[in-house]
Amino acid sequence: MIVPIRAALAELPRGTRQLVTAADDRAGPFAIAYLIDHVPSYATIDRSALVTRLFTVPGKQVLTVRPPYAAIVDSGDWSTPQVGTAVNGTTTWTEAYWLDWRNSYDHIIVLDTRPNAPNPAPEALSLLRSGRMFQLYRIMH
Numbered sequence: 001m002i003v004p005i006r007a008a009l010a011e012l013p014r015g016t017r018q019l020v021t022a023a024d025d026r027a028g029p030f031a032i033a034y035l036i037d038h039v040p041s042y043a044t045i046d047r048s049a050l051v052t053r054l055f056t057v058p059g060k061q062v063l064t065v066r067p068p069y070a071a072i073v074d075s076g077d078w079s080t081p082q083v084g085t086a087v088n089g090t091t092t093w094t095e096a097y098w099l100d101w102r103n104s105y106d107h108i109i110v111l112d113t114r115p116n117a118p119n120p121a122p123e124a125l126s127l128l129r130s131g132r133m134f135q136l137y138r139i140m141h
Contacts, residue, residue, distance in 0.1 A: 001032075001132050002039050005109075008129040008136045009043040012107060017072070018043055019098055019105040020053040021083040024120075026112040027133055033112045036133060037080050040109050052097065052105075053080060072097050072104040083110045087121040102139060110135045 012018070020040045026033055043049035050069055055061040057077045065073050076095045085091050086098045086108070101108070102124060110120065113135050119125055125137035 001036060004131040005036065005039045005111075005134050006042045006046070008131065008134070009040060009049075009109075010046050011129070012043060012047050012049060012136075014048050015050075016043070016047060016106045017050045017069075017104065018052065019086065019101055019108045020051060020080055020111065021086050021098075021108060022080045022111050023113040023117060024082045024084040025114060025117070027114040028112055032133070036111050040111075072100075080111065083108070083120045087124070102141070105139055106141075108137045108139060110137070 018040060022033065038053055041051050041054050044051050044054055050073065052073050054063060054073060056063045056065050056073055056075050058075060060077065074097060078093065078095065081098055086101055089099050108125060112133050117135060119127060124140055126140055127135060128138050129136045
């Protein structure tokens with residue numbers, strides 16, 4: 001399941017900004033969800049992409065994010081946001097880095113999806129690729 005996700009990410013433009021989310025109705029057991037949570041980070045290696053779930057928690061991990069981008073990545077070691085929470089802007093999190101997702105990112109990947117899961121925001125997202133337990137969308141600006 002890692003290989004198809006990485007192959008889809010390899011098609012993204014270099015330097016893309018990617019929001020990582022989880023399905024509202026998760027398809028797999030927790031162990032699988034935990035396994036694939038950081039697979040989108042391959043886009044940083046393969047496509048020089050900014051990935052919200054990259055390992056950038058100060059004092060815990062060695063990677064740092066440049067100031068213009070620091071506000072749109074997970075620097076608090078939070079859980080991956082559910083896609084419905086992210087696209088609807090509904091949250092009680094004080095550090096919700098994804099609230100301005102339409103302007104802050106180029107792509108959204110939804111992990112742990114069920115087959116043929118509906119587009120969470122059809123007016124703003126265009127499906128690029130889907131596979132076992134993921135959907136990759138382009139944000140229409």
